[in-house]
Amino acid sequence: MSKIQERADPASSNGVPRHERAAGPVAPPRVSARRRRPGVIALSLALMAAGGAGVAVLLLQVGNRTDVVTVVRDIQVGQVLTAADLGKASIALDPAVKAVRADDLRSVVGKRAAVELKPGSLLAPSQVTRDSLVKAGEQLVPIGLEPKQIPATALVPGQRVQLVHVPAQGTADAGKSSDAAPQTFDGRVVKASGAAPGTGIVVVDVATSASDGPTVVAWEATDTLRLILSAPDGR
Known part of the structure; x- marks a missing residue:
């Protein structure tokens, strides 16, 4: 074999390929350390604290039922x-x-x-x-009020009212001296309905004494009854 063939032939004289030289150790890539900013760290800690506080409040609300x-x-x-x-x-x-x-x-x-x-x-x-809304010795009288007769203050159960007799025009009672005090009865609201569709009339159930009840019904029938609110102390 010529020297030229020997240089070109990669195998050794016994037919076994020559081993490549072993590569040396590979150095790991350098990782540059990032500088941590104090502001970012503080913000992260604040968010963590706020989240923990929110969870604590939620747990307290759920548990305090x-x-x-x-x-x-x-x-x-x-x-x-x-x-x-x-x-x-x-x-x-x-x-x-x-x-x-x-x-x-x-x-x-x-x-x-x-x-x-x-x-x-x-x-x-x-x-x-525990009390009955209509007590012993009382009667329940329904009174229909037109929109102009309904107080702006809402009528609620237990509210004290006065039932006033207003004589109709042209009657003998209407001709009496104007300085005469009108006849009145005390009452107490038991229930007030909603305004009726179309007419706006409100029906008020009023508890009054059994002796006054028939007279109040007569006033209601002749449309000579008016209702006014009493002071909270009943005077």
Whole structure:
């Protein structure tokens, strides 16, 4: 074999290929360390703290729940409450909201609704009463009021009123001296309806003494009855 062939032939004289030289160790790439900015670190810590505080508040709100009594049916004024009229709910109750606790549900069963109650509402202690809205010795008189006769102040159960007789024009009573005080009776609102469609008339159930009831009915029949609100102390 010539020297030229020997240089060109990659194999050794025994037919085994020559081993390539082993490569040396490869140095890892350099990673430049980033400088951490103090402002970024502070912002990250603040966000972490705020998130932790939010979770803590949420857990407190979820855990601080109160079992209260709710209304599940329409209940009219004066209606006696039954267990079927009431339900229970667990809510995060604001301390300013007065509601009957679920543990006291039995204490309100058998009482009367002092106001009209709607399904889905919380039951407040002031919305029930043990007293009958029409007491012994009283009568309930319905009074229809036209829109111009309805006080701007809402009529609510328990409100004190005066029933005033206003003689019709052209009658003998209307000719009496103008300085004579009109005849009046005391009453108490038991319930006031909504305004009737078309006419706007509101019907007010008024409790008055049994001795005054027939006279009040006569005034109502002749449209000579007017209703005025009394002072809170009844004077």
